[in-house]
Amino acid sequence: MENSEPPFTFRAVQIFVSAVDAQSVTKAAGRLGISASTVSQQLAALEAALGARLIERSARRFRLTGAGDLFLARAKRLLDDVGAAKAELALAEQAPQMALNIASVEELDASVTAPWLRRLTERFPNTSFTLTSGASHENHDALASRAADLIVAVDTVAAVHWVEQHLFLRDPFILVAAHAVDPASKLADLAARPFIRYAPELLIGRRIEAQLRRTGTIPARGFEFTTNRALFAMTAELDGWALTTALAFLGTPGAEKLVRPHPLPLPRFARQLGLHARKGALGGLPRLLASELADCIDRHVIPAARDRLGFLDTELRVILDDPQNMND
DSSP states (O other): OOOOOOOOOHHHHHHHHHHHHHTSHHHHHHHHTSOHHHHHHHHHHHHHHHTSOOEEEOSSOEEEOHHHHHHHHHHHHHHHHHHHHHHHHHHTTOOOOEEEEEEEOGGGTTTTHHHHHHHHHHHOTTEEEEEEEOOHHHHHHHHHTTSOSEEEEEOOSSOOTTEEEEEEEEEEEEEEEOTTSOTTOOHHHHTTSOEEEEOTTSHHHHHHHHHHHHTTOOOOOOOEESSHHHHHHHHHHTTOEEEEEHHHHHTSTTHHHHOEEEOOSSOOOEEEEEEEEETTTTTTHHHHHHHHHHHHHHHHTHHHHHHHOGGGTTSSEEOTTOGGGGOO
16 A cells, blocks of 8 residues: 655755745745745645644734744754755765855955855865855844855854854954045044944944944944945045955955055954854864865965055964964
8 A cells, every 4th residue: 555645855844944934935935046836835745744734824924833833943953964964975075966055245255255165166066055245244144044054254252052153364453544644644633534434234333333432432423334345435535534344455346446544543453254154054064164265365365465454464364273363
């Protein structure tokens, strides 16, 4: 007698977790690049295989049932376990078919992203890599929603139990100013000029504002931007000044045509960038990818910093495997 029990599929579990995170069949379909009807069919098939209603959904409502709430934690664990198994096979050179979504920061696009991905595809020929660029807070959201498997982002300091991080770069803050600004200007001189800010939703913007408050320096509010190039362009346009980081300056094509970099006229501070993943979801792969990324930065970014930002000395540096170098 044939078994007529509905099949339980890994794909249906993936879609279930995405739908729960998005709280919408339509939004989940958009994230996954499939139709809403396919999402609904997969959810119905999963419910049939489990013999339980997981989600109450209608045009106005999307809510987990008691059974759905119980299954969600196991579903996430299943996805992570399968991802870890694939990663272990890849590291053992068993070359399984695998797809990894990476969300990175724009500062690496021009110099590091391409050589890093080339190394990864050569080392893991059966793995496809998809990379998107966004702000650090957007990347952290992508990791939480499983839209990304790995992210390159600023360390948020607050430890999250489900995230593993591999810090690889200490990125010091610098001052940039329009070419018309005297390089010998003190902070008091700069106060008379427009100060251009990063938007407050950006981690870099919040870090700068916190440091300014510590030093008792509160420039008047004006223009705020979400991209490095826009911030540099307005700084040049208004003959003003701004605070940014060494990596942001080095990673923005044409930055030197718009602004000139200077040492900080206030106490030094820095941010740390790391590669983040869901804890245990990819085995030892995140650590290896962070190591490859750190090496690419050492080859492609650090030499440029010595030439263009000599006043930093060794403040911009790779910190992977060297915890004592992580301090500001």
